[in-house]
Amino acid sequence: MNNDHNVKLRLGNSELWGGLIGLALGGFVIWQGLKLKLGTINDPGSGYVLFYTGILMCVFAAAIIVSAVTEGGPTLASRWENARWTKPLLLIACLTAFSFALEPLGFLLSSIPLMLVLLRVIDPVRWTLAIPVAVLVPSGMWWVLKRLLLIQLPSGMFGIG
Amino acid sequence: MDTLANVAHGFGVALLPINLLYCFIGVFIGTLVGVLPGIGPISAMSLLLPVTLSGTPESGIIMMAGIYYGSMYGGSTTSILVNIPGEAASVVTCIDGHQMAKQGRAGPALGISAFGSFIAGTFALVALMLVAPKLAGIAIAFGPAEYFSLMVLGLVVLTFLTQGSMPKALLMACIGVVLGLIGLDSITAQPRLTFGRMELIDGIGLVPVVMGLFGVAEVLLNTEQVLKRDIINTKITQLLPNKADWQASAGPVARGTLLGFLLGILPGGGAVVASFASYALEKRLSKTPERFGHGAIEGVAGPESANNAAAGGAFIPLMTLGIPPNVVMALLLGAFVIHGLQPGPLLITQNPGLFWGIVASMYIGNLMLLVLNLPMIGMWVQLLKLPYNILFPLIILFTILGVYCSSNNVFDVYVMIAFGVIGYFMRKLGFEPAPLVLAFVLGPMMENNLRKSLILSQGDLWTFVQRPISATCLVFALVLLIAPLLPTLRRKRELVALDEGA
Amino acid sequence: MSRKILGKVFGTAMVAAGMLLSVAAHAQDYPTKPITLIVPWPAGGSTDISMRAIADSASKVLGQPIVIDNKAGGGGTVGPATMAAAAKPDGYTISQIPITVFRLPLMQEVSWDPAKDFTYIVHLTGYTFGVTTSAESQFKSWKDVIDFAKANPGKVTYATPGTGTSLHIGMEQIAAMSGIKLTQVPFKGGAETNAAVLGQHTMLQADSTGWRPLVDAGKLKLLMVWTGARSPNYPDVPTLKELGYPMVYDSPFGVAGPKGMDPKIVAKLHDAFKKAVEDPAVIATLAKYDMVPNYKNTEDYKKFVVEVTDSERKVIDTLGLAKK
Numbered sequence: 011m012n013n014d015h016n017v018k019l020r021l022g023n024s025e026l027w028g029g030l031i032g033l034a035l036g037g038f039v040i041w042q043g044l045k046l047k048l049g050t051i052n053d054p055g056s057g058y059v060l061f062y063t064g065i066l067m068c069v070f071a072a073a074i075i076v077s078a079v080t081e082g083g084p085t086l087a088s089r090w091e092n093a094r095w096t097k098p099l100l101l102i103a104c105l106t107a108f109s110f111a112l113e114p115l116g117f118l119l120s121s122i123p124l125m126l127v128l129l130r131v132i133d134p135v136r137w138t139l140a141i142p143v144a145v146l147v148p149s150g151m152w153w154v155l156k157r158l159l160l161i162q163l164p165s166g167m168f169g170i171g
Numbered sequence: 172m173d174t175l176a177n178v179a180h181g182f183g184v185a186l187l188p189i190n191l192l193y194c195f196i197g198v199f200i201g202t203l204v205g206v207l208p209g210i211g212p213i214s215a216m217s218l219l220l221p222v223t224l225s226g227t228p229e230s231g232i233i234m235m236a237g238i239y240y241g242s243m244y245g246g247s248t249t250s251i252l253v254n255i256p257g258e259a260a261s262v263v264t265c266i267d268g269h270q271m272a273k274q275g276r277a278g279p280a281l282g283i284s285a286f287g288s289f290i291a292g293t294f295a296l297v298a299l300m301l302v303a304p305k306l307a308g309i310a311i312a313f314g315p316a317e318y319f320s321l322m323v324l325g326l327v328v329l330t331f332l333t334q335g336s337m338p339k340a341l342l343m344a345c346i347g348v349v350l351g352l353i354g355l356d357s358i359t360a361q362p363r364l365t366f367g368r369m370e371l372i373d374g375i376g377l378v379p380v381v382m383g384l385f386g387v388a389e390v391l392l393n394t395e396q397v398l399k400r401d402i403i404n405t406k407i408t409q410l411l412p413n414k415a416d417w418q419a420s421a422g423p424v425a426r427g428t429l430l431g432f433l434l435g436i437l438p439g440g441g442a443v444v445a446s447f448a449s450y451a452l453e454k455r456l457s458k459t460p461e462r463f464g465h466g467a468i469e470g471v472a473g474p475e476s477a478n479n480a481a482a483g484g485a486f487i488p489l490m491t492l493g494i495p496p497n498v499v500m501a502l503l504l505g506a507f508v509i510h511g512l513q514p515g516p517l518l519i520t521q522n523p524g525l526f527w528g529i530v531a532s533m534y535i536g537n538l539m540l541l542v543l544n545l546p547m548i549g550m551w552v553q554l555l556k557l558p559y560n561i562l563f564p565l566i567i568l569f570t571i572l573g574v575y576c577s578s579n580n581v582f583d584v585y586v587m588i589a590f591g592v593i594g595y596f597m598r599k600l601g602f603e604p605a606p607l608v609l610a611f612v613l614g615p616m617m618e619n620n621l622r623k624s625l626i627l628s629q630g631d632l633w634t635f636v637q638r639p640i641s642a643t644c645l646v647f648a649l650v651l652l653i654a655p656l657l658p659t660l661r662r663k664r665e666l667v668a669l670d671e672g673a
Numbered sequence: 674m675s676r677k678i679l680g681k682v683f684g685t686a687m688v689a690a691g692m693l694l695s696v697a698a699h700a701q702d703y704p705t706k707p708i709t710l711i712v713p714w715p716a717g718g719s720t721d722i723s724m725r726a727i728a729d730s731a732s733k734v735l736g737q738p739i740v741i742d743n744k745a746g747g748g749g750t751v752g753p754a755t756m757a758a759a760a761k762p763d764g765y766t767i768s769q770i771p772i773t774v775f776r777l778p779l780m781q782e783v784s785w786d787p788a789k790d791f792t793y794i795v796h797l798t799g800y801t802f803g804v805t806t807s808a809e810s811q812f813k814s815w816k817d818v819i820d821f822a823k824a825n826p827g828k829v830t831y832a833t834p835g836t837g838t839s840l841h842i843g844m845e846q847i848a849a850m851s852g853i854k855l856t857q858v859p860f861k862g863g864a865e866t867n868a869a870v871l872g873q874h875t876m877l878q879a880d881s882t883g884w885r886p887l888v889d890a891g892k893l894k895l896l897m898v899w900t901g902a903r904s905p906n907y908p909d910v911p912t913l914k915e916l917g918y919p920m921v922y923d924s925p926f927g928v929a930g931p932k933g934m935d936p937k938i939v940a941k942l943h944d945a946f947k948k949a950v951e952d953p954a955v956i957a958t959l960a961k962y963d964m965v966p967n968y969k970n971t972e973d974y975k976k977f978v979v980e981v982t983d984s985e986r987k988v989i990d991t992l993g994l995a996k997k
Contacts, residue, residue, distance in 0.1 A: 028600045032342045039349050042364055046356075051630035056356040056363055059618040060349065067345040073338040089599050093395040098595060101391055105567075105588045113581050121568060128564035132394050135560050143561060151572055164581055217741060220725070314874030315858075355751050358859050359836055361781065370759060372751055372784070373744060492871065493886045494864050498743075501715055501864065508722045508961065515886025619861075626858050627830055627874065 025074060025083030032071030039064030100131050116166025121148040178300060181527025185535055190230050190528070197234035198536045201241015202543060206249060207573060211378070212242040214576060216502045228510035229525055233532040235506050236486075239499050240292060240533065243442075243482045244540045247284040247475050248551055251277060253566055255386040260442040260478040262608050263450045265385060267463060267470030274466050277552050278410035283420050283468055284475035285544045286412070291428040291476035292537040295483020298432055300530055303487050303519075309436045310488035310496065315623035316634050320644035321437070322617035325444045327648040329606045331451035340606045343597075347610030348618070350375055358622055370582040379574045379587035380611060384604040386570040387591025390563045392598055410548055416468050423453045423473035431477030435484025437496065442481035443612050449477035455651070483533075489514055490526060703764055703938050704737040710928070711742045711768035713752030715862040719800065719881050719962040720749075720926070724769050726958035727797065730949035735941070748773040748835035753929070754783070757790040762931040764938035767794065770929045775982045777837050779989050781996045792934035793978060795946045796969030798959055799923035800881040802840060802899040803910070804831070807873050808892050815896045815916055818877065822853035830856045831877035832866040837994075839924035840879040842985075843899060845992050850918055867893075881924075882962045899923065904963055925967055927974055943971050 042057065043064055049055025077083075104127050111120040125144035129135045135143070156163060184190065204215040215238050223231025246261040251268035264284070271280040298306075313321070329344050330337065353364045354374030365371040412420065427449040434445040453473040454463045463470050488494045493515035495501035507514050512522060519526045557565075574587045594604055628634035635641050710728050714720040721743060728739040744752035749771035760766035775787045785791075806812045812821070822829045833840040836859045848855045858875050860866045863883030870878035871892060878884065878893070887893040888907070895910045899922040903912055913920050928946060930939070949955055950966040959966065969977055989995045 024600055028339070028602065035346065039345075046361065046363055051625060051632075053630075054622045054625055056359050056361045059621065060352060060363070063345050063348050063614075067342060067349075070338045070342040070345065074336070074342065077336075077338070090395075095395060097394040098391040101394060102592050102595075105387070105591065108571075109585050109588050112584060117575075121571070125564050125568060128567060129561065132563055133560035135558075139561075143564075147565065148568060151568070155572065155576065163575065217743075220741075311868050311872035314869065314872055357835065357861050359781075362784070367784075370755070372755055372758075488868075492867070492892075494868050494871075496864075498715070501721075505722050505725065508958075511957075511961070513886045513961070516890035516892055517886065623858050623860075626856065629827070629856075 022085040022087060023078055023083050024086045024089055025078035027086065029071045029073075029075035029078055032074060033068055036064050036067030036071055039067060097132065101128070104128060104131065112166075113164055114167055117163040118148060118152055119166060174300060177523060177527045178531065180524060181529075181531035184229060184524050184528030185233070185532035189226070190233055190532060191535070193226065193230040193234040194237050194532050194536045195539055197237020198241035198244075198540050198543065201238040201243075202245040202540065204238070205242035205245020207569065212239050212499050213502065215242070216499065220502060220506060223506055223510075228507070228512055229528050229532075231510065232503065232506050232525070232529055233536075235503050236529060236533055237536045239503070240479065240482045240536065241540060243292075243479050244285065244288050244544055246478075247288075247471075248281065251280045251284070251471070252551060252555060253386075253562075254389045255566065255570065256381055260446045260481070261475075262381060262385070262443075262605060263446045263474045264471055266450070266605060267465075267467050270464065270466035271468065271471065272555065276409075276466065276468075277555060278548055279412040279416050279468065280471050281548045281551060282411040282545070283416060283424075283472045285541060285548070287420065287424045287427070287472045287476040288479040289537055289541045290424055291431060291480035292483055292540075293534065294428045295432050295435070295480045296530060296534050296537070299483055299486055299490075300527075303491055306436055306487050307491035309433070310492060310494060312640060313437055314638075315620040315627060316638050317640045317644070318437075318620040319617055319624055320635055320641040320648070321444070322613045322620065324644045324648040324651075325447065325613045326610060326617070327651050328444075328447050328451040329609055330652065331454045335601055335603065339602050343602055343604070343607040344610035344614075347607035348614030350380070350607075351611045351614040352618060357619060370580070374615075375586055376574075376583055377608075377612065379583040380590050381608055382570045382574050383587040383590025383592075384594035384597075384608065386566060387587060388594030388598060388604070390566055391591060391595040393559065394563065410552065411545075412468070419468050420472035422456075423449070423469040424476045426452060426456075427473035427476035428480045431480030432484040434477075435481030435496075436487050442478045442485070442497070443609075445477040445481045446474035447609055449473040451651070455654075490518060491516060493518075701937070703935075703941060704735050706765060707738045707740050708732075708735070708764070709742050709766045710739050711744050711752040711756050711766065713744050713749040713769060713771065715743060715864070719863065719883055719964075720769065720771070723798070723955075723959050723962055723964055726955050727946065727949045730952040730955045731942075731945040734945040734948050748777065748838045748841075750774055750777050750783070750785075753791070754785045757785045757931055760931045762792065762933040762935075764930060764934060764942060767928055767930040767942065769926060771926050772839055772924045772981065772985075773835075773837055775978060776842070776985050776989070779982075779986055779996065780837055780994050787978065787982065790932050791929040792932055792939060793927065793929045793974045794939055794971060795943045796925065796927035796967065796974040796977060797946065797950055798964045798967050799925035800839075801904060801963035802843065802879065802881055802922055802924070803884065803904075804844075804896045805870060805878045805880075805884045805888060805893040806876060806896060807870055808894055810873065810876065810894070812876070812894075812896065815911070818896065819851050819853060822848075822851075822855060826854040827856050829853070829877065830858055830875040831879050832858050832860050832869040832875040833879050834862050834866055834881075835859050839922050840881075842988060842992070842994075843920070843922045844879050845994070846920065846988060847913070847918055849992060885962070900963075906963060925977075927969070939971060 039060055043061030044057060046057030046060060047055040048058050048061055104124060108120055108124045122144055125148060126140060129140040129144055152163060185194070200215055201212065204212060216235055219235070219238070223234060246256070247264045247268065250256045250261045250264040251272050254265050254269040256262040256265050268280045271277065326344060329340060353371055355361070355372055356363050362372055430449050430452065431442070431445040434448065435442060450470055450473060453469045454460050457463065457469060485496045485500050488496050489500045489504060493504070493513065495504045504514060512518070512525065570587065571584055574583050575581070597604065624634055635645060710724065712721050712724045721741070725741055728741060732739040744755060750773050753768045753770055753774050756766055756768045770791065777783050778785070778787060812818050818829060831844055833844070835841070836857070841857055841859070844855060844857065858869070860869060863880050866878045866880045867883055867887060869875045871887065884893050884895070888895045895907055897913060897916055898904050898907065898910050899913050901912070901921045904910065913922070947968060950968050956966060
């Protein structure tokens with residue numbers, strides 16, 4: 011392992027960050043558990059198991075942090091080395107846009123553009139293939155689900171789909 | 172030899188052309204919904220429940236049962252091919268099944284799951300015929316304390332699912348438990364961690380979580396590699412398991428079958444626990460546990476047999492006590508009652524034709540599934556030759572549709588996309604999703620049963636040790652936890668270190 | 674091939690545009706697509722199966738399928754609460770309304786207001802409740818339970834399908850009247866309570882008639898029923914009144930939609946469900962669970978909701994279960 015990629019108490023230590031996020035989540039769960047009441051041992055309340063799970067989370071997160079500090083861990087940058095990090099980012103953006111469009115536009119109007127963008131973004135498929143695939147597959151699935159299985163898909167404000 | 176006469180009578184019913192037809196339709200639909208990610212047997216069976224009203228009770232129930240065990244066959248296909256489990260019971264198949272596919276061994280992986288499922292399904296039926304009434308007791312011997320300890324054992328299995336750091340896996344498991352607890356508390360009817368969102372009152376669905384963490388995250392992870400065409404470029408060498416594969420799989424299939432059948436009788440997460448437990452068992456027994464997670468055929472054969480045997484075992488409490496052990500069986504109970512039949516202790520004596528007919532039809536159905544599935548392996552493997560820049564958008568579309576159809580809820584699509592993004596970053600930071608999923612399923616049951624046991628025992632924690640079944644589960648859990656820590660500790664550490672360095 | 678599909682898409686777009694223009698005629702056309710009926714109980718239980726039978730019959734009147742959506746949990750409140758919060762009042766999402774929907778708001782903070790958040794459509798039927806024990810149990814009659822509970826306060830455990838269900842409230846009321854203390858263990862639905870009492874994990878089971886096949890087979894003993902008169906299926910089993918508790922518990926239920934539904938749609942649904950509970954096939958299915966149709970029209974149902982809320986408030990106050 012390259013030493014440049016293995017750092018201990020540094021801001022770039024990815025293990026440290028993972029542990030800290032875990033610790034924060036654990037703290038949050040403990041707080042929620044307390045808010046929901048622990049109850050008694052005879053009749054444990056809604057927050058009983060949450061509280062103790064939160065404590066366990068903090069313990070495990072602390073273990074991760076300790077090993078991150080003592081043994082070191084790969085830097086955040088090295089995790090994304092040699093990776094086309096723009097692609098997943100673009101994909102996440104597309105999916106987010108899709109989730110906002112799904113309800114107002116309906117299934118067909120949102121999934122056909124999504125497919126088209128995905129086909130062109132991941133590794134561009136030539137247009138002559140991308141367009142038929144993007145149009146035919148969602149429409150075909152839509153037809154099978156809606157007509158044969160009678161499953162309702164979101165139709166959106168234009169009522170298409 | 173009453174049984175033999177009964178079985179003969181049963182086959183007489185099952186072999187009627189109309190019943191054969193319904194059986195075929197059932198297993199065919201089952202395979203289809205099993206292969207399609209997201210759409211599971213539950214949605215298919217609830218949709219088709221009214222259809223069964225028209226025919227005789229036998230044909231209706233034969234079809235419903237066919238959908239159920241048919242989907243168990245189909246479920247492994249997507250796990251192996253694209254790393255998206257069709258349901259919780261095939262999550263564990265992803266781990267080694269998909270690795271096998273990446274190495275060009277999708278055929279043997281699919282083959283062994285079909286054969287394993289057939290063997291397990293057949294065994295479960297024979298057992299169902301011979302010992303059903305005797306085993307009915309197992310289902311009711313499990314009270315809250317026993318369930319709690321069984322769930323603890325299930326969670327300990329986690330430690331065998333991890334390849335990397337143990338604290339990370341355990342942290343993931345805790346997060347899984349917490350996610351599972353979201354929603355209305357069934358004991359006090361209080362909303363937990365819902366943040367005022369009504370959609371969360373019902374809790375987060377398993378399907379969107381699994382589809383996000385496995386399906387979407389997998390796609391995100393793969394797109395960042397420039398030319399990772401390993402699935403496509405690897406030569407597919409064989410379509411069916413060879414002799415060496417069979418030798419490696421014989422033990423796992425046998426053990427998985429037995430384990431699955433016994434755990435399947437239990438109401439609750441029987442099939443899920445069985446598949447995870449079988450994986451853990453095989454990894455523990457293996458002389459080369461380091462192969463697990465890198466395409467070990469045992470890691471496919473065991474769990475796939477286990478979840479099919481569990482599907483057979485699940486019929487026992489329904490047929491003998493009228494107690495449905497899972498939602499699918501509850502739907503089947505509904506089908507019985509719609510036809511004016513009440514499954515229970517009297518069903519077998521009052522309605523022998525029906526009971527034995529259904530059991531015999533399941534045997535025929537299993538055979539049909541094998542015949543249906545083997546030729547399809549070649550077709551599925553061809554699917555892997557699709558260029559990934561077309562395959563990935565299709566996977567995303569199918570997961571979106573699958574998630575939506577399983578609940579008819581747009582919120583679940585958001586949940587899936589969110590978990591896709593979370594899953595991507597988790598994997599980038601070296602956190603694995605499988606422990607989270609297992610804990611997500613088992614956590615809420617463990618919590619609920621812990622609280623019920625404590626109410627029953629009036630706060631006495633000894634109840635878990637004093638009850639023999641519960642104590643046995645806890646002892647097993649303890650052994651599983653401690654055993655690997657002792658002699659092999661150093662060797663395992665080194666292996667893990669090697670993995671990380673590579 | 675692709676041209677065909679494109680044509681289809683274009684055609685669909687035209688149809689959709691046409692639909693937009695005809696929004697005004699919506700209530701007349703209703704229903705134009707399948708209706709979702711939320712059943713807030715697990716699939717296969719007595720409520721689920723009777724609602725499926727009713728829905729099946731009603732869907733024939735409406736000419737559209739009614740899809741059952743099982744959203745169990747919270748003693749049958751999760752389903753209606755989800756509907757009240759998330760569903761559009763277009764008549765395509767309706768829910769079975771168990772009595773817990775009125776009761777739970779009295780016991781704790783909840784997200785819905787039974788008086789405001791629903792459009793009540795029609796009242797349908799009620800359950801037969803009973804208390805059972807394992808055939809191997811030491812209890813031969815309800816008197817044995819009382820005697821044992823007096824000697825061992827809090828030791829008698831009973832399984833219910835959830836906190837705040839009629840079974841829970843009823844048992845607590847019985848205990849208060851007899852001067853004994855019982856311990857409730859809330860399960861999820863009848864399948865679980867059956868297994869619990871059969872395996873003797875709890876001493877008693879209080880539930881609707883899911884126990885019937887087990888009682889018939891002699892694996893469970895029925896100690897009492899909570900109906901007004903003795904059940905025709907079990908003429909030897911005493912009612913609550915006969916045992917000295919002046920109460921009847923049958924937890925009546927009906928169907929409602931989210932608030933703000935078009936009265937024309939409500940009328941169409943009401944008529945369809947009214948026909949359904951008059952259908953002999955439905956009556957036969959209900960009889961399997963010892964249920965009798967208890968029809969109330971939309972107006973009567975609304976009045977009934979107010980009455981039930983008042984009487985429940987009194988019971989819950991006396992039992993000390995009211996929210997603080």
